[in-house]
Amino acid sequence: xxxxxxxxxxxxxxxxxxxxxxxxxxxxxxxxxxxxxxxxxxxxxxxxxxxxxxxxxxxxxxxxxxxxxxxxxxxxxxxxxxxxxxxxxxxxxxxxxxxxxxxxxxxxxxxxxxxxxxxxxxxxxxxxxxxxxxxxxxxxxxxxxxxxxxxxxxxxxxxxxxxxxxxxxxxxxxxxxxxxxxxxxxxxxxxxxxxxxxxxxxxxxxxxxxxxxxxxxxxxxxxxxxxxxxxxxxxxxxxxxxxxxxxxxxxxxxxxxxxxxxxxxxxxxxxxxxxxxxxxxxxxxxxxxxxxxxxxxxxxxxxxxxxxxxxxxxxxxxxxxxxxxxxxxxxxxxxxxxxxxxxxxxxxxxx
Amino acid sequence: xxxxxxxxxxxxxxxxxxxxxxxxxxxxxxxxxxxxxxxxxxxxxxxxxxxxxxxxxxxxxxxxxxxxxxxxxxxxxxxxxxxxxxxxxxxxxxxxxxxxxxxxxxxxxxxxxxxxxxxxxxxxxxxxxxxxxxxxxxxxxxxxxxxxxxxxxxxxxxxxxxxxxxxxxxxxxxxxxxxxxxxxxxxxxxxxxxxxxxxxxxxxxxxxxxxxxxxxxxxxxxxxxxxxxxxxxxxxxxxxxxxxxxxxxxxxxxxxxxxxxxxxxxxxxxxxxxxxxxxxxxxxxxxxxxxxxxxxxxxxxxxxxxxxxxxxxxxxxxxxxxxxxxxxxxxxxxxxxxxxxxxxxxxxxxx
Numbered sequence: 001x002x003x004x005x006x007x008x009x010x011x012x013x014x015x016x017x018x019x020x021x022x023x024x025x026x027x028x029x030x031x032x033x034x035x036x037x038x039x040x041x042x043x044x045x046x047x048x049x050x051x052x053x054x055x056x057x058x059x060x061x062x063x064x065x066x067x068x069x070x071x072x073x074x075x076x077x078x079x080x081x082x083x084x085x086x087x088x089x090x091x092x093x094x095x096x097x098x099x100x101x102x103x104x105x106x107x108x109x110x111x112x113x114x115x116x117x118x119x120x121x122x123x124x125x126x127x128x129x130x131x132x133x134x135x136x137x138x139x140x141x142x143x144x145x146x147x148x149x150x151x152x153x154x155x156x157x158x159x160x161x162x163x164x165x166x167x168x169x170x171x172x173x174x175x176x177x178x179x180x181x182x183x184x185x186x187x188x189x190x191x192x193x194x195x196x197x198x199x200x201x202x203x204x205x206x207x208x209x210x211x212x213x214x215x216x217x218x219x220x221x222x223x224x225x226x227x228x229x230x231x232x233x234x235x236x237x238x239x240x241x242x243x244x245x246x247x248x249x250x251x252x253x254x255x256x257x258x259x260x261x262x263x264x265x266x267x268x269x270x271x272x273x274x275x276x277x278x279x280x281x282x283x284x285x286x287x288x289x290x291x292x293x294x295x296x297x298x299x300x301x302x303x304x305x306x307x308x309x310x311x312x313x314x315x316x317x318x319x320x321x322x323x324x325x326x327x328x329x330x331x332x333x334x335x336x337x338x339x340x341x342x343x344x345x346x347x348x349x350x351x
Numbered sequence: 352x353x354x355x356x357x358x359x360x361x362x363x364x365x366x367x368x369x370x371x372x373x374x375x376x377x378x379x380x381x382x383x384x385x386x387x388x389x390x391x392x393x394x395x396x397x398x399x400x401x402x403x404x405x406x407x408x409x410x411x412x413x414x415x416x417x418x419x420x421x422x423x424x425x426x427x428x429x430x431x432x433x434x435x436x437x438x439x440x441x442x443x444x445x446x447x448x449x450x451x452x453x454x455x456x457x458x459x460x461x462x463x464x465x466x467x468x469x470x471x472x473x474x475x476x477x478x479x480x481x482x483x484x485x486x487x488x489x490x491x492x493x494x495x496x497x498x499x500x501x502x503x504x505x506x507x508x509x510x511x512x513x514x515x516x517x518x519x520x521x522x523x524x525x526x527x528x529x530x531x532x533x534x535x536x537x538x539x540x541x542x543x544x545x546x547x548x549x550x551x552x553x554x555x556x557x558x559x560x561x562x563x564x565x566x567x568x569x570x571x572x573x574x575x576x577x578x579x580x581x582x583x584x585x586x587x588x589x590x591x592x593x594x595x596x597x598x599x600x601x602x603x604x605x606x607x608x609x610x611x612x613x614x615x616x617x618x619x620x621x622x623x624x625x626x627x628x629x630x631x632x633x634x635x636x637x638x639x640x641x642x643x644x645x646x647x648x649x650x651x652x653x654x655x656x657x658x659x660x661x662x663x664x665x666x667x668x669x670x671x672x673x674x675x676x677x678x679x680x681x682x683x684x685x686x687x688x689x690x691x692x693x694x695x696x697x698x699x700x701x702x
Contacts, residue, residue: 076627080431081461083627110432113462113622138591140491153656154647166587168594176590178583210650226576232529232659235644236517239527240489243519243636246628251639269620271464276427276434277597285594288602293586296505299561305504308583 005325007349013051013324014039016334016346020054023341024061026068030093037092041124042324044312046179048188049124052330056121057090058337065262066090066120072097075117080109083245086119091264092127094119099128102270103135110275116266117245121145125266126179126309129167132270133175136279140269141165144241146262147253148187149222152231155210157221159250161187162234167309169273171287177309182230182237183222190219241265323349356676358700364402364675365390367685367697371405374692375412377419381444388443392475393675395663397530399539400475403681407472408441409688416613417441417471423448426468431460434596437470442615443478445470450479453621454486461626467617468596472496476617477530477660480518483621484526487630491620492516495592497613498604499538500573503582506561508572510601512538513585518660520624522638528660533581533588534573541570592616674700 017035022028042050060066070089074082082101086094098114105112116122125141132139145160161183170176181187184204193200193216205219206212213219224230242249242265249265252258273282290307298305319325326334338345368386373379393401411417421440425433433452437445449465456463467473476492483490496511512534521527532538535555544551544567556570557563564570575581593600593616600616603609624633641658649656670676677685689696 111464153653155650158647168590178587180580229531236529239519244627276595285599296509299506302504
């Protein structure tokens with residue numbers, strides 16, 4: 001059995017995902033948007049939101065939970081405030097649309113706050129923060145989703161591992177992008193640890209019965225960073241996104257009476273840097289702060305100090321040049337989807 | 352030596368702080384605003400930002416670092432975006448002003464983003480988030496300050512323990528208010544632990560030489576929650592607040608060339624609930640989510656599950672009824688300030 005990953009050129013992977021989504025009825029334009037986000041995740045080392053997620057996307061489409069023909073549209077349209085209705089479409093399409101409009105609005109009003117209501121899985125939210133930064137905006141992105149993480153003091157999955165992304169335009173056109181989950185380890189890492197048998201750090205997960213564990217075979221419920229702090233950030237995200245636009249997620253998942261719809265909501269805050277000060281002066285200050293951080297004395301035995309997003313941007317450059325390594329289980333899933341749909345599979349690079 | 356705290360009625364404490372600040376040259380209106388925030392902190396159990404901080408305030412005034420006559424004013428004044436110049440005045444005055452204006456703007460534009468530039472110590476930022484919530488707004492408050500916390504992977508103080516507050520109007524007029532530092536334990540708790548000799552949890556602090564420690568006598572540098580996550584949140588806060596408005600704090604504290612000015616900056620995001628949906632429907636959903644969280648199965652041996660701000664709101668009600676316990680060292684400092692200024696000290700409650 002071959003175990004080493006299959007290396008695929010990112011442009012080939014992108015073409016495959018586009019063809020797959022188009023075959024499921026998505027417009028060429030939307031398929032291109034969604035494919036770009038999937039491949040962005042794989043380029044940046046966020047494998048859980050890359051093509052490994054495609055089988056779930058296919059399943060959601062087949063079940064009718066993801067509407068491939070949904071067009072995001074504005075139900076509230078004010079100079080500095082919009083609500084984007086996702087209509088159960090692909091999260092990436094609603095998020096890219098909302099971020100683009102929020103940046104256009106910020107170019108006129110200085111700032112914009114976009115709410116995204118009822119889309120499916122938003123994927124790698126660093127993508128949207130980076131998009132805003134590349135459009136000259138400082139940005140904050142919050143996303144609410146279904147419950148996987150335990151609320152502080154509880155022993156059951158009751159909160160989303162709500163990701164938070166923040167970004168600013170950076171020196172040399174390379175934005176600084178923070179993209180973190182509010183859990184100690186992401187849900188996807190727990191799944192990965194189960195497959196690989198790698199131990200879970202203490203304080204990071206509970207068993208299904210709600211007992212603290214470091215055993216990868218038993219770790220199913222991620223715990224929040226900083227106890228009540230991460231827990232509070234996630235709860236407030238549900239309130240500021242889902243509840244504010246009347247599309248509550250967490251209470252919809254109460255076992256007794258929830259409908260468990262697959263839905264997500266988000267908040268995107270954009271602030272146009274040039275509305276505050278000269279972009280050059282801003283870039284100089286960002287560079288000075290970045291340099292100061294990079295030059296800090298390291299912890300004993302510590303590695304290079306990194307800025308938010310620095311490592312994943314470096315990885316993306318390397319993968320753009322050398323191809324994306326696709327783990328064998330993901331590769332098999334891609335081949336299987338290609339066969340089902342009747343498409344040629346993505347081309348593996350010669351090794 | 353008496354060691355038990357001295358109990359003071361919150362109205363008496365408020366009158367004392369007002370008189371003290373007025374004696375230092377502050378207008379009656381500003382002194383009332385600042386006093387309310389100091390006492391709010393003590394009512395809500397945030398002693399480090401209560402009257403225990405008054406001696407620092409006095410010192411800043413005497414050194415000319417805090418301008419008691421500064422009036423916050425708008426240097427950018429757009430329908431959904433303002434920049435408030437603090438002019439080195441009291442942080443509480445700039446923050447209360449900015450929050451009030453941001454809520455007025457949100458009442459018209461639906462949302463507002465207020466930047467606060469160059470004020471002194473902002474104090475308990477939950478106060479401003481609660482103010483916005485009481486005005487019918489969902490709110491996010493970020494504050495940047497001087498470096499106390501270690502950047503992830505570094506062994507020196509290089510980041511603020513940047514607090515984050517979020518709030519929404521809550522059921523029965525009681526807002527839900529999250530107010531957290533991005534450090535595992537606040538800087539003030541390290542100081543307190545040194546006084547009391549209570550051990551520091553593992554992973555919460557470094558010695559001045561940058562070694563991990565649990566010894567309260569050695570713990571001087573707080574560590575961020577979630578390693579690179581808390582670290583990233585704090586760095587991005589400096590970028591989104593200080594650097595965006597051209598008042599960088601962290602790079603100003605580089606030992607080699609910084610001026611170490613005492614200055615803070617903040618970002619206040621307000622979203623008017625009624626601009627999104629009916630306030631009643633929103634309140635019902637908040638109540639349903641709150642009830643769901645409260646009823647979650649508890650962790651083994653766990654205490655009551657609490658919503659953000661629930662415990663401090665309960666404490667405030669109790670202290671409003673029964674007085675605020677002032678620790679003896681703080682009490683001595685109050686008496687000493689009263690004597691220096693020539694004011695009657697606050698009246699202690701009969702025990």
